[in-house]
Amino acid sequence: xxxxxxxxxxxxxxxxxxxxxxxxxxxxxxxxxxxxxxxxxxxxxxxxxxxxxxxxxxxxxxxxxxxxxxxxxxxxxxxxxxxxxxxxxxxxxxxxxxxxxxxxxxxxxxxxxxxxxxxxxxxxxxxxxxxxxxxxxxxxxxxxxxxxxxxxxxxxxxxxxxxxxxxxxxxxxxxxxxxxxxxxxxxxxxxxxxxxxxxxxxxxxxxxxxxxxxxxxxxxxxxxxxxxxxxxxxxxxxxxxxxxxxxxxxxxxxxxxxxxxxxxxxxxxxxxxxxxxxxxxxxxxxxxxxxxxxxxxxxxxxxxxxxxxxxxxxxxxxxxxxxxxxxxxxxxxxxxxxxxxxxxxxxxxxxx
Numbered sequence: 001x002x003x004x005x006x007x008x009x010x011x012x013x014x015x016x017x018x019x020x021x022x023x024x025x026x027x028x029x030x031x032x033x034x035x036x037x038x039x040x041x042x043x044x045x046x047x048x049x050x051x052x053x054x055x056x057x058x059x060x061x062x063x064x065x066x067x068x069x070x071x072x073x074x075x076x077x078x079x080x081x082x083x084x085x086x087x088x089x090x091x092x093x094x095x096x097x098x099x100x101x102x103x104x105x106x107x108x109x110x111x112x113x114x115x116x117x118x119x120x121x122x123x124x125x126x127x128x129x130x131x132x133x134x135x136x137x138x139x140x141x142x143x144x145x146x147x148x149x150x151x152x153x154x155x156x157x158x159x160x161x162x163x164x165x166x167x168x169x170x171x172x173x174x175x176x177x178x179x180x181x182x183x184x185x186x187x188x189x190x191x192x193x194x195x196x197x198x199x200x201x202x203x204x205x206x207x208x209x210x211x212x213x214x215x216x217x218x219x220x221x222x223x224x225x226x227x228x229x230x231x232x233x234x235x236x237x238x239x240x241x242x243x244x245x246x247x248x249x250x251x252x253x254x255x256x257x258x259x260x261x262x263x264x265x266x267x268x269x270x271x272x273x274x275x276x277x278x279x280x281x282x283x284x285x286x287x288x289x290x291x292x293x294x295x296x297x298x299x300x301x302x303x304x305x306x307x308x309x310x311x312x313x314x315x316x317x318x319x320x321x322x323x324x325x326x327x328x329x330x331x332x333x334x335x336x337x338x339x340x341x342x343x344x345x346x347x348x349x350x351x352x
Contacts, residue, residue: 007082017061019345021083024057027117027341034113038104047093047101053114053334054084056102060315060338067102068095111330115218115337122214122344129211130242133268134249134301135235136208137228138308140220140328141319142187142200149179149189149200186325190223202325203227204317204332206304207235210249213303214343218336220329229259236266247271247293249301257283271297307339315339 011018028035028050035049055070058080064070074080074092081088105111122128147160147167160167176188181200191198205228207217217235221227236248248268250259252275260283263270271294274282288294312318315335320328 005088007078007086007088010078011082015079016345017079017083019349020057020061020341023118023121023341023344023348024054026121027114028053030117030120031110031113034110038110047098049101049104049110051084052098052102052105053110055098056105056334057338057341058083060335061342063314063316065316065321067099071095071098105330105334111333115333118337118340118344119214119216122212122340125344125347127212127344127347128214128216129209130240131244131246132210132249132297132300133216133236133239133246134208134210134297134304135205135228135232135254136251136301136304136308137203137205137231138312139190139192139199139201139223140204140312140317140332142181142184142202142328143320143323144181144183144187144200146200148181148183149174150182151178152180153178184323186222188223202320202328203231204308204311205231205235206307206336207232207239208301208304208307210297210300212343212347213300213306214340215307215336218333220325220332222325228253229256233259233262233266236263236268242267245269247297249297251301252277255283260284271301273298307336310339311335 038049058064059067059070064073071092071094074084074086078088081090119128146169159165174189176190179189181187184200187200187202189198189200190203201223203221203223205219205221206215208214209216217238219231219235221231232248232250232254246268248263248270250270250272252273254270254272255275260270260272269288270284271288272284274284274289276282311332315338317332317335320331322328322331
């Protein structure tokens with residue numbers, strides 16, 4: 001018995017993924033020159049870079065943890081095949097080939113270009129504010145355990161017996177100066193506050209505009225006590241120059257004289273929360289806080305927690321899946337871009 005059935009007939013006309021695919025196709029059209037440079041002139045057949053990026057979008061949208069799990073699901077999920085322009089009877093990619101080809105996205109810095117192209121689509125639709133922004137950072141657990149945090153020099157302790165043997169660190173001084181993870185040497189042992197445990201992690205940073213709470217810049221760095229403020233200044237400096245005065249909001253962690261001075265040098269009025277705990281004196285005074293715009297920034301800046309929550313829960317970023325800052329940075333940029341895609345498609349539907 002023969003049947004003429006395509007994946008296009010199986011996806012409901014009002015399914016949200018249809019709107020997301022429209023935006024994704026517009027973004028990929030901007031990257032044609034980059035993709036042409038990535039295609040190999042010879043050798044065995046590989047996975048096209050456009051398909052690799054679309055697959056990465058699906059992995060973030062549907063919380064798929066690994067490339068192997070994605071390739072397995074691609075065999076029977078017809079919606080995935082429709083999103084990737086595959087036939088119903090077309091076999092899924094080999095997991096090893098798919099993983100190897102995804103490394104090209106890192107080698108050609110496609111993550112940065114993909115993120116920039118998504119932001120450009122938001123700008124073309126006039127969804128992005130060019131005057132009011134918020135910055136924040138969070139810790140993302142590295143793919144490494146405390147047991148891999150060992151002294152850099154000197155004799156190494158023998159491995160504990162068994163598959164997951166106990167290790168005793170009581171009374172031992174461990175710091176990033178003397179110790180490093182053997183699993184992920186670029187991760188750092190750090191804790192968010194005195195009331196939390198120290199973990200091997202990286203620091204993720206976002207710059208959000210205030211009109212529709214879209215992410216306009218994202219960065220992933222090694223974790224330390226200065227990364228949030230230093231990276232925030234770098235992201236603000238990457239914004240297009242303008243003669244108009246702009247504002248940047250932040251929590252109490254950004255209320256330092258250094259950050260306030262550098263933000264003002266870049267032409268930003270710092271609308272940060274005042275840190276007066278422990279008899280401290282805030283770096284900003286009534287000349288800033290008396291204006292109604294400061295209260296508005298304090299209210300809107302809390303929305304930056306929404307993309308952080310999405311990246312950690314739906315995107316699977318609470319525990320990073322790769323080793324090394326560069327690979328995790330590429331994943332973080334693409335996942336932040338996918339969050340923007342969802343927001344853009346929702347705004348398109350609202351204004352349609």
